[in-house]
Amino acid sequence: MAPSNVDYSLYLVTDSTPAILGDKDLVQVVEAALQGGVTIVQYRDKVSDTGALVSTARKLHEVTKRHNVPLLINDRVDVALAVGCEGVHIGQDDLDLKSARELLGKNAIIGVTVASIEEAETACRDGANYLGIGTMFATATKTNTKDIIGTAGTKQILRAIESIGKDVQTVSIGGINASTVQRVLYQASDSKKKLDGVAVVSAIIAAKDPKQAASELLKLVQNPPPFAAASLANNEKAHDVKTLISEVPSVIKSVGQKTPLSHNMTNLVVQNFAANVALAIGASPIMANNGDEGADLAKLGGALVVNMGTTTGEGLSNFLKSLKAYNLEGGPAVFDPVGAGATTIRRAAVKTLMAGGYFDLIKGNEGEIKTVFGQVVQQRGVDSGVSVSSSLEKATLVRDLAMRERNVVLMTGATDFVSDGVRTFAVSNGNELLGRITGSGCVLGTTISAMLAVHREDKLLAAVAGLLHYEIAAEIAAAREDVKGPGTFVPALIDELYNIQKATQEGDLKWLEKAK
Numbered sequence: 237m238a239p240s241n242v243d244y245s246l247y248l249v250t251d252s253t254p255a256i257l258g259d260k261d262l263v264q265v266v267e268a269a270l271q272g273g274v275t276i277v278q279y280r281d282k283v284s285d286t287g288a289l290v291s292t293a294r295k296l297h298e299v300t301k302r303h304n305v306p307l308l309i310n311d312r313v314d315v316a317l318a319v320g321c322e323g324v325h326i327g328q329d330d331l332d333l334k335s336a337r338e339l340l341g342k343n344a345i346i347g348v349t350v351a352s353i354e355e356a357e358t359a360c361r362d363g364a365n366y367l368g369i370g371t372m373f374a375t376a377t378k379t380n381t382k383d384i385i386g387t388a389g390t391k392q393i394l395r396a397i398e399s400i401g402k403d404v405q406t407v408s409i410g411g412i413n414a415s416t417v418q419r420v421l422y423q424a425s426d427s428k429k430k431l432d433g434v435a436v437v438s439a440i441i442a443a444k445d446p447k448q449a450a451s452e453l454l455k456l457v458q459n460p461p462p463f464a465a466a467s468l469a470n471n472e473k474a475h476d477v478k479t480l481i482s483e484v485p486s487v488i489k490s491v492g493q494k495t496p497l498s499h500n501m502t503n504l505v506v507q508n509f510a511a512n513v514a515l516a517i518g519a520s521p522i523m524a525n526n527g528d529e530g531a532d533l534a535k536l537g538g539a540l541v542v543n544m545g546t547t548t549g550e551g552l553s554n555f556l557k558s559l560k561a562y563n564l565e566g567g568p569a570v571f572d573p574v575g576a577g578a579t580t581i582r583r584a585a586v587k588t589l590m591a592g593g594y595f596d597l598i599k600g601n602e603g604e605i606k607t608v609f610g611q612v613v614q615q616r617g618v619d620s621g622v623s624v625s626s627s628l629e630k631a632t633l634v635r636d637l638a639m640r641e642r643n644v645v646l647m648t649g650a651t652d653f654v655s656d657g658v659r660t661f662a663v664s665n666g667n668e669l670l671g672r673i674t675g676s677g678c679v680l681g682t683t684i685s686a687m688l689a690v691h692r693e694d695k696l697l698a699a700v701a702g703l704l705h706y707e708i709a710a711e712i713a714a715a716r717e718d719v720k721g722p723g724t725f726v727p728a729l730i731d732e733l734y735n736i737q738k739a740t741q742e743g744d745l746k747w748l749e750k751a752k
């Protein structure tokens with residue numbers, strides 16, 4: 237098998253330790269995994285003596301040959317030579333790539349573990365056939381890993397490889413299993429450079445039924461995740477403001493007609509307000525903070541809002557359960573990282589949530605979005621604070637974050653910036669009174685969740701629809717004679733949200749002329 241014809245889609249790395257293999261027989265497990273569809277195998281054994289290594293590797297090679305799948309040996313070039321298998325995988329602390337190549341020849345498959353752009357560039361330059369990029373997520377299988385780089389770090393490495401123009405293949409490794417694999421492939425890749433596959437240890441070796449585990453994983457690798465399936469191609473989306481705004485009423489109408497579920501996992505302060513806003517715009521709210529309800533609720537065709545306004549340790553695991561359930565069903569998820577930069581606990585919660593699932597949309601104020609992006613900002617509390625960036629900097633930040641996460645990012649402020657990584661728009665509606673009441677940002681998340689629930693094809697359009705519905709309602713409410721300040725503004729806002737839904741349903745679009 238020529239190194240260039242290798243299929244890296246589902247790469248099995250073995251582990252013979254009792255904690256992972258249990259009392260199963262490694263050769264039988266690998267055979268089963270091959271029947272399930274594993275496309276390449278690496279024999280990785282850090283403890284056995286050389287004699288045992290060679291003997292097991294020979295047995296494994298018999299099996300992989302029958303399935304016409306390459307066998308690589310971790311680290312041990314001597315074992316690969318003794319067995320005559322297809323190649324090796326080397327880590328940064330192992331024998332160097334050039335020496336391995338000299339020993340094994342140009343037809344051997346040689347892969348290298350890389351955790352940074354520098355390591356990737358060196359491995360490419362020295363002629364690696366593929367890179368194992370990791371560690372994706374923290375994993376119990378290997379705890380002495382250097383860096384957890386996540387989808388964002390992996391994407392940076394993929395870009396660097398693309399820009400040096402080397403035809404090297406790539407797999408991601410670390411904590412990849414049935415519940416993370418599709419998101420890893422979707423978020424780490426972009427239109428220019430994609431991962432060629434994923435490498436897994438425990439998801440197959442520790443499985444009760446390795447054949448079934450492999451075949452399930454392969455299916456997931458070969459199909460786009462549910463949250464990407466309905467997306468329009470870029471050239472089918474509205475690219476100018478006018479067209480985009482002209483499509484807003486159909487989204488709002490659709491909310492009124494379908495009354496989608498808006499499942500809020502939100503803070504104590506805004507629960508009542510969010511439920512009222514959801515009802516006013518025509519959605520059906522449920523305030524369910526118990527993560528064990530996520531699986532049932534995710535099946536109802538609605539959207540999830542994860543709002544970390546009053547975050548607790550227990551809350552975090554509940555968020556993750558529901559988020560996974562919505563990702564699995566393909567229901568949209570909105571992340572509201574309230575006060576993300578205010579405390580160490582909140583900064584850590586942001587990381588855990590971002591690593592734990594896919595959010596279709598992230599909505600926050602300037603400080604929150606910066607924190608999610610990874611900039612260090614000390615927020616005073618959960619309120620928005622004073623803006624320090626220029627419009628260009630804000631637009632660039634939301635675009636970069638959206639591109640990195642492959643979702644939509646909305647930064648709220650006097651002018652809001654919203655982007656899907658390709659298109660970036662600024663919206664200047666709203667009213668100063670929104671800053672004088674509690675939860676005005678949180679309930680915007682609720683509003684947008686309803687729009688996403690009915691319109692997933694163009695998530696940016698759904699975000700803009702929610703934004704305009706909400707902020708123009710605020711303008712109309714603030715201008716009413718009976719509104720004297722924040723107190724009277726709240727009920728007026730709920731009324732005007734309702735009025736906009738009703739007017740749009742009746743084809744009266746005068747309110748939308750205020751869009752700016």
Ligand code: 3NM
Pocket residue numbers: 249349368369370371372375376377378381409410411412435436437438439
């Ligand atoms: N290498 P699991 S992580 C063998 O980051 C290995 O280089 C890693 O195991 C790296 O699929 C890892 O069970 C273990 O999470 C991956």
Ligand code: MG
Pocket residue numbers: 310311326327328330
């Ligand atoms: Mg190694």
